[in-house]
Amino acid sequence: xxxxxxxxxxxxxxxxxxxxxxxxxxxxxxxxxxxxxxxxxxxxxxxxxxxxxxxxxxxxxxxxxxxxxxxxxxxxxxxxxxxxxxxxxxxxxxxxxxxxxxxxxxxxxxxxxxxxx
Amino acid sequence: xxxxxxxxxxxxxxxxxxxxxxxxxxxxxxxxxxxxxxxxxxxxxxxxxxxxxxxxxxxxxxxxxxxxxxxxxxxxxxxxxxxxxxxxxxxxxxxxxxxxxxxxxxxxxxxxxxxxx
Numbered sequence: 001x002x003x004x005x006x007x008x009x010x011x012x013x014x015x016x017x018x019x020x021x022x023x024x025x026x027x028x029x030x031x032x033x034x035x036x037x038x039x040x041x042x043x044x045x046x047x048x049x050x051x052x053x054x055x056x057x058x059x060x061x062x063x064x065x066x067x068x069x070x071x072x073x074x075x076x077x078x079x080x081x082x083x084x085x086x087x088x089x090x091x092x093x094x095x096x097x098x099x100x101x102x103x104x105x106x107x108x109x110x111x112x113x114x115x116x117x
Numbered sequence: 118x119x120x121x122x123x124x125x126x127x128x129x130x131x132x133x134x135x136x137x138x139x140x141x142x143x144x145x146x147x148x149x150x151x152x153x154x155x156x157x158x159x160x161x162x163x164x165x166x167x168x169x170x171x172x173x174x175x176x177x178x179x180x181x182x183x184x185x186x187x188x189x190x191x192x193x194x195x196x197x198x199x200x201x202x203x204x205x206x207x208x209x210x211x212x213x214x215x216x217x218x219x220x221x222x223x224x225x226x227x228x229x230x231x232x233x234x
Contacts, residue, residue: 025172
């Protein structure tokens with residue numbers, strides 16, 4: 001498939017599976033909304049292909065922010081998610097990054113080394 | 118908050134946290150797209166309120182399908198998610214149900230008894 005959406009989740013902070021799922025859903029939706037604005041044709045093709053979503057993990061905030069910088073530079077729609085921190089985390093904790101839908105091949109040059117969550 | 122989106126995840130099938138997160142992201146996005154079509158004013162208000170998302174669990178497919186019937190009857194946008202089954206699950210396994218955004222109070226009459234994932 002030519003397009004995919006990716007969510008990268010911080011693995012260095014403690015979150016339960018419900019918390020992770022909620023943060024990933026936020027990221028997927030926010031990045032989708034960005035993409036609708038900036039790259040509507042990518043979204044259309046991605047939907048037709050069956051809207052592939054991949055959930056990856058990362059070991060530090062620094063690495064996550066570095067990836068955000070690189071996807072920004074490529075012009076890929078993305079959205080960094082911050083938790084309100086009412087339950088498990090400190091308020092304002094960055095939990096994950098949603099990217100795309102964006103072209104798979106180009107995206108893999110930036111995130112291809114990351115492992116599945 | 119007057120509106121919320123809910124994703125109900127089957128707790129009677131075995132899924133890893135990455136699989137759960139991907140299924141919940143599918144459900145959140147698919148239900149959002151339904152809502153945009155059928156209830157754009159609910160979506161707008163929900164976005165302004167900060168797009169609250171709640172992830173719940175359920176113990177059987179039968180109970181999940183019963184809830185789908187009830188939210189349909191109320192006219193709430195929703196989306197039942199089926200996994201392609203390439204990895205952890207049998208192809209075609211129903212994994213979760215996304216509902217809304219929809220009015221919180223009315224929705225709670227149907228799903229208020231369910232526990233957080």
